[in-house]
Amino acid sequence: MPDDDLKLPLLDQLEEGPWPSFVKDLKEQAKRRPQVGQLLKQLEQSYEDHWDYWRGTAINVPGYGGGVIARYSDLGERFPQVAQFHTIRVIEPPGFVYSTDALRQLCDLSEDYGAGIMQLHGMTGDILMLGYDNEKLMEVSEALMEKGWDLGGSGNGMRTIPCCIGPARCEMACYDTLKLTKYLTDKYIGYLHRPEFPYKYKFKLSGCGNDCANSVSRSDMPVIGTWRDDIQIDQEAVAQFVKENGPDWAVRNVTSRCPTHCIHLSGDRIEIDNRNCVRCMHCINVMHLALAPGRDRGVTMLIGGKRTVRSGEMLASVLVPFQKLESDRDYEEFSAIVERIWDFWGEHGNEHERVGEFIDRIGLGAFLDGAGIVPDPQMVTNPRSNPYIKFEEYAAPRLEGEPHKTANVLEHEPDREEDFEGK
Amino acid sequence: MAIPVEQLADEMYEIIKESAGVKKLKGGDLTKAMVAKYGDEVSRADAKAAIRMLIDSGRCVYGYFGGSSIELPHSEAAENK
Structure with missing residues (x-):
């Protein structure tokens, strides 16, 4: 039954102006699906009360540790059709390129099992399909997998890997972003489905310094195409x-x-x-x-970008200035670096500590030492501007060739006030 | 001699059961516990396989609050039934 009682004075304001409006779209959808009408009503209530009535929790498809963003409504008695309104993350094709058939498949599944609402794409790059209850969640997951799709990442694991369109459509691409996306997804699918890190770990792949994947500010490990000969x-x-x-x-x-x-x-x-x-x-x-771009092309691997939460926004900085990505061996070298970082961070990282925050805490020197990466002048984020202040005492005093010692990893964050008072 | 994956899974399950309601354990915690007990007889790959066995069999599930922990199956408190 369509919902004829959709009085939404606050949401109506979002229909004004020349821009496309999600409210307008959802109102149309609500004529066919009362569930969407209740979704809009709950949102209207949230705007009125300045309160978010969604409650997150954990629901997993059997065998998976991620891929579902579960949402229960605190207003479930009033809006029973959105009492369970979960979102599924689905791994997108590299470069976000779909056939129309593939899109029809997703749309049909969304209509058949969910609220008929999709988001292309979420901040993680995944396809987001919204509006499933507990039962339909399992059913649509099965249906997706039967058609060759798979659930994306969530929680404290590797996340789904988005990339720019790369050499498929762009003359600037310095490496095959699509191939690397597939390589990493296939190789590390276990890390994507079974979270086992201190916190999330995001790759984003951009084919050149234009960084169309927004990797530097939005991922723990941006991989950006570059060259080392002449333009x-x-x-x-x-x-x-x-x-x-x-x-x-x-x-x-x-x-x-x-x-x-x-x-x-x-x-x-x-x-x-x-x-x-x-x-x-x-x-x-x-x-x-x-x-x-020059002809001798490869990638720069960066580390530590992220948004918000513990340490605020952080831009990634250079970790490996140049890495070829052509032969199988190049790809193996690439993944060996990644795995060493995961091992070290996984062992010493605090709960909910992104790898950038981890480096911030222990120092770049200790991190490089622990991950077995040779220091390089290009890793310096900012050159020292004041020659009278020495930072060596804060940096790991270790360079390649010195005898091995335990990495300078602090068990807890230092109490900064006490630290300063002590000095 | 390597410890069989089934044995590791059983021992991990016991640890999870004992910690239920007291401490949330992650994959790394379970791996460390096994390495502490058996040393070189346990590889990381074996520990991962054991965790996978626990999850795939449904004996344990991944939780989310405060990090992705490995827990006994439970009905969520927030669930509106």
Whole structure:
């Protein structure tokens, strides 16, 4: 029975303006599904009371430790059709590319078992399918798996891996993001389905420094495509660019915006001091017909990005400046680094401590030592700006070749006030 | 000599049962407990296989609050029935 009594004065405001409105869509959906009408009513109540009436808990599909975001309504007696309103995370295809048939499958399953609401895609990259009760949750999981889909990650494990479209559609891609996504998902599917880390661990893969996967700020281990030889220059295309846009425009919009001022326009030719190039991609983006990433391509592995919770927002910093990703051996080297990090963090990380926070607590030196990674000057997040303050006492005093000692891991976070008072 | 995975699973189950309601145990805790007891006779892979056996058989489930712990199956307190 459609819900004819949908009085939603606060939500109605979200229908105003030129932009698409989820309220408008859900109201349409509510004409066919009373469950969605109750969902809107609960949301209206939440806006009125400034209170969230959802309660999270744990429900797992047998054999899985994640993939379900369970939500029970505190207003279940009033809105019985949303008393259980769970979300399923489904692993998305690399690069978010679907056939229309695949999308129809998902839509049909969502209509048949759930509220007919999907989110493409969640912040984790997963396909989110909303509105299942306990019983339907198990049924739709079976149905998804029969059709070749699988549940995504949640909880304290590896999360589903999103990536940019990569070489499938982008000329900037410096490595095969799609292949690495599949490789990591296949290899570590156990870590995705069976959480066993101190906290979540997210990869995000971007094919170049444009970072279309938002990896630096949103993942524990961003993997970003780069190159280590010279930027490729087609001087004829440069001359054409200068002829079409004028040299002033080229200086104002390309060369003067280089963060390290390593690119110069000389007449109608471009000259680049590649040793000082930081691979920011700006010149290549603007002059994409004339410039291209170098030919010796690979990835930069970073570590420690994340949002919110314990230590606030953190950007990832460089861990491995350059790693080839072409042969099987390259992929094995890549995964060996990942596993060493997981072992060390898994052993010493505190409960609910992301790997970036862990590094923050124990120091980069101790982390590199524990994970067996050779220090490199490019790992420095910020160069020291004050020569009178020495930080060595806070850093792990260990470099490669020194005798092995136990890593400088603190059992508990130091009491900072006491620490300062003591000094 | 390696300890059979079934034996590890049984011993892990006993630890989980004893800790129920007292302490939430994670996969790493169970692995460490087995390594502490048997040393080199237990590999991480065996410990993982034992945990997998516990979960797949339904003897234990993953919990979520305060980290993904391994627990005895239970009906959630928040569940509205």
